[in-house]
Amino acid sequence: MSFELETATHPEQLRRVAIDPVSRVEGHGKVTILLDDDNKVHQVRLHIVEFRGFEKFIQGRPYWEVPVMVQRLCGICPVSHHLAASKALDMVMGVRQLTPTAEKMRRLMHYGQMLQSHALHFFHLSSPDLLFGFGSDVASRNIVGVVAAQPEVAKKGVLLRKYGQEVIRMTAGKRVHGTGSIPGGVNKSLSAEERAELLKDAYTMVAWSREAVHLVRDLFARNLVEYNAFGRFRSAGMCLVRADGAMDLYHGGLRARDIDGKPLFDHFDYSRYWDVIAEGVKPWSYMKFPYFKAFGPEDGSYRVGPLTRVTHCDSIPTPLADKEREDFLAYDGGSAAGATLGYHWARMIEMLHAAESIKDLLHDDDIVGTDLMATGERQERGVGVIEAPRGTLIHHYRVDENDQVIRANLIVSTTHNNQAMNTAVREVAKQYLDGNEVTEGLLNHIEVAIRAFDPCLSCATHALGQMPLEVSIVGADGTVIDDVTRGADGLVRLETPTLP
Amino acid sequence: MTAPTLIFGWGNPSRGDDALGPLFVDHFAELVRRHPEWGEVECLTDFQLQVEHALDLAGRQRVLFIDASLDAPEPFTLTRIKATRDDSFTTHAMSPQAVLKVYADIADEPPPAWLMAIRGEGFELGEALSASAGDNLHAALAAAAEWLMLANPSAHRDAGTAPTASPPACHANHEAVSAASGGRSP
Numbered sequence: 001m002s003f004e005l006e007t008a009t010h011p012e013q014l015r016r017v018a019i020d021p022v023s024r025v026e027g028h029g030k031v032t033i034l035l036d037d038d039n040k041v042h043q044v045r046l047h048i049v050e051f052r053g054f055e056k057f058i059q060g061r062p063y064w065e066v067p068v069m070v071q072r073l074c075g076i077c078p079v080s081h082h083l084a085a086s087k088a089l090d091m092v093m094g095v096r097q098l099t100p101t102a103e104k105m106r107r108l109m110h111y112g113q114m115l116q117s118h119a120l121h122f123f124h125l126s127s128p129d130l131l132f133g134f135g136s137d138v139a140s141r142n143i144v145g146v147v148a149a150q151p152e153v154a155k156k157g158v159l160l161r162k163y164g165q166e167v168i169r170m171t172a173g174k175r176v177h178g179t180g181s182i183p184g185g186v187n188k189s190l191s192a193e194e195r196a197e198l199l200k201d202a203y204t205m206v207a208w209s210r211e212a213v214h215l216v217r218d219l220f221a222r223n224l225v226e227y228n229a230f231g232r233f234r235s236a237g238m239c240l241v242r243a244d245g246a247m248d249l250y251h252g253g254l255r256a257r258d259i260d261g262k263p264l265f266d267h268f269d270y271s272r273y274w275d276v277i278a279e280g281v282k283p284w285s286y287m288k289f290p291y292f293k294a295f296g297p298e299d300g301s302y303r304v305g306p307l308t309r310v311t312h313c314d315s316i317p318t319p320l321a322d323k324e325r326e327d328f329l330a331y332d333g334g335s336a337a338g339a340t341l342g343y344h345w346a347r348m349i350e351m352l353h354a355a356e357s358i359k360d361l362l363h364d365d366d367i368v369g370t371d372l373m374a375t376g377e378r379q380e381r382g383v384g385v386i387e388a389p390r391g392t393l394i395h396h397y398r399v400d401e402n403d404q405v406i407r408a409n410l411i412v413s414t415t416h417n418n419q420a421m422n423t424a425v426r427e428v429a430k431q432y433l434d435g436n437e438v439t440e441g442l443l444n445h446i447e448v449a450i451r452a453f454d455p456c457l458s459c460a461t462h463a464l465g466q467m468p469l470e471v472s473i474v475g476a477d478g479t480v481i482d483d484v485t486r487g488a489d490g491l492v493r494l495e496t497p498t499l500p
Numbered sequence: 501m502t503a504p505t506l507i508f509g510w511g512n513p514s515r516g517d518d519a520l521g522p523l524f525v526d527h528f529a530e531l532v533r534r535h536p537e538w539g540e541v542e543c544l545t546d547f548q549l550q551v552e553h554a555l556d557l558a559g560r561q562r563v564l565f566i567d568a569s570l571d572a573p574e575p576f577t578l579t580r581i582k583a584t585r586d587d588s589f590t591t592h593a594m595s596p597q598a599v600l601k602v603y604a605d606i607a608d609e610p611p612p613a614w615l616m617a618i619r620g621e622g623f624e625l626g627e628a629l630s631a632s633a634g635d636n637l638h639a640a641l642a643a644a645a646e647w648l649m650l651a652n653p654s655a656h657r658d659a660g661t662a663p664t665a666s667p668p669a670c671h672a673n674h675e676a677v678s679a680a681s682g683g684r685s686p
Contacts (some may be wrong), residue, residue: 057514057626072514073625075547075593116552124551155606162552176546177513 003419005426008034008043031446033429039436044429046422046450048287048414058408063089063399067181070395073410076456079113079168080388082181084395087251087384089183091271092399094376101369102185107250108361109171109180110386111354114249115205116164117389118306118351121454122212123157126344130219134448135441153215156208160351163205167358170194185373195362202359206320209352213324216345220336228332229431231340231424231449234259236292236301237308238277238416240387243267245314247353249387255312256292256302264294270385273394279411289418290411301419304391305453306346311337316349318356324349340424343452388413390454414455424449502559503540505652506611507644508596509566510546516627517620520568520637521545523629524618527641538648548593554603560611562651564644565596568633569617575636576618578643583610614647616640 008014014034034043054073058066067085071078083106090098098106131150165175172178173188180186190198220227238256242248245255253267254276265276279288280297291300302308311329316322328345329337336342361367384395391413398407428449432442507528509521522545529543544556549565557563565581583600594602600610618640621630629637 069514072512075512078547120550151606158551158554158602158606162555165552175544
């Protein structure tokens with residue numbers, strides 16, 4: 001069995017449109033669409049060329065090196081891997097409770113990562129679509145267009161991102177390849193000077209983050225019907241929550257709700273995640289499809305990330321973000337909370353929570369403490385889970401008696417969202433492409449749906465000369481009918497070759 | 501005080517020849533320490549170029565960007581670049597020309613900038629630097645020292661000598677992550 005529009009009945013009779021690679025998405029993503037002669041959509045698939053070399057890269061390494069080296073798996077969210085690995089290896093060291101200074105330093109680092117990642121995604125990767133329209137002129141639908149049209153918005157985006165990077169630098173010890181978090185604790189706390197430096201702008205970051213929430217709220221208000229309907233579908237979800245049900249991006253138990261919003265499991269101990277989720281495979285995709293075991297591979301897909309976290313938690317433990325969460329859930333009878341584009345709104349609420357949390361932690365004297373490490377009884381297995389910017393991130397290691405990692409399993413946020421992203425692009429294809437002539441503007445609608453999830457495909461290889469966008473419409477006999485190319489100048493050209 | 505010269509190399513140190521950018525920065529920083537007559541030079545590195553790196557351009561008199569390239573002829577190319585809107589701002593990784601453009605739009609006229617594209621061959625996770633990339637890196641370092649002398653004649657004059665900087669040997673094996681640099685010995 002497959003999902004609607006996952007597999008066409010007679011693909012050999014259809015035209016194929018490929019968006020390869022998807023732009024404003026990290027790594028390599030590709031969408032293929034099969035159309036008949038009337039441009040009716042028969043099949044849509046998001047293919048993600050997932051790199052499966054994580055385990056080989058990690059196996060055989062001494063476990064204390066792992067939190068540093070896993071940062072090299074991904075150039076976009078290295079801090080998330082740094083912290084998830086550290087949490088897993090805390091378990092290996094038998095540490096069940098970090099010192100207050102260690103936990104707060106890690107949280108500060110994590111909120112810095114959340115702030116900078118969400119700022120980049122909203123201000124620079126998604127705001128062009130939202131500010132100019134999904135099918136607007138591609139020449140202005142980019143961050144430089146945003147700079148030209150709304151320079152203050154773009155500048156605040158840059159400075160929010162920079163502030164988050166500074167938080168990371170001061171907590172991780174380095175601008176990149178940080179070493180701050182280590183199994184059992186941290187190797188540094190903040191100096192008084194660093195604390196004062198970060199505090200100088202902390203309140204400004206809170207204010208700007210709040211403005212960003214209101215910006216996306218206003219965009220929803222102006223485009224309510226379109227935003228609510230765009231790629232909308234019902235989905236189960238999963239995230240970490242604190243013991244009292246509040247949002248906790250660093251630690252907690254797993255909470256899941258089914259497609260009707262009913263509790264599936266709550267406060268589940270993530271160290272046995274395999275009891276509740278499994279990973280399925282499909283012959284046409286390299287990336288796995290995780291699912292809830294209770295519902296099986298066909299009905300058990302779910303989504304993770306900002307929208308799930310904001311809608312599944314009982315509260316947000318910082319006041320401004322919690323107020324925005326309440327407004328979000330109540331807006332238009334709660335319609336935005338179920339919309340795919342609601343991810344953007346939820347993401348900005350989380351950015352505000354991160355900014356408030358940074359400000360609060362900087363006022364906490366534990367952040368300059370000196371008790372950095374805890375110890376425990378050595379274990380052979382460890383699981384670490386955090387809520388990374390894009391969703392739940394799982395690191396799982398087994399370590400032998402020589403302290404070498406002998407098994408590693410990682411389930412990254414984008415993998416959890418694999419089925420959800422496929423469903424979203426199929427919904428958009430049905431809504432916008434079906435029966436219409438394919439144009440770059442229409443194809444961008446597909447990309448808008450994918451970008452709502454902010455997928456990170458963990459590439460980090462970016463050698464000059466890569467990253468074009470090419471769309472080819474190929475006839476059943478393999479003949480190229482149309483070519484759409486986004487060139488180095490950012491402009492899109494549609495060329496129809498002369499057929500022999 | 502902001503150093504007038506910025507050297508900015510990027511790449512993933514654990515992805516084969518993608519390490520050329522950060523390795524260049526490591527080696528060039530060592531050259532800078534050995535040649536105080538070059539004046540203040542700041543060497544920065546990151547996984548990828550992004551919008552916030554526009555802020556690193558403030559107060560500079562010259563900038564040299566360094567990246568690995570699959571397209572550049574061996575051993576490297578050195579090109580003057582200008583602020584340009586291209587399609588790289590549609591990705592998580594921007595081109596140096598686009599970073600200059602962001603700076604021009606949110607701040608001021610960007611400083612004179614060059615791009616050194618060093619030829620690489622393999623970019624897989626866990627691979628070591630290839631032998632040919634090591635050779636290319638060595639040549640690029642020597643050329644960058646010459647570039648700095650030409651771009652900053654006062655450094656040359658202060659030293660009272662012709663440029664003689666010879667780059668350190670570039671080792672192909674950069675893969676190990678030492679406990680000293682990252683982790684804690686048990």
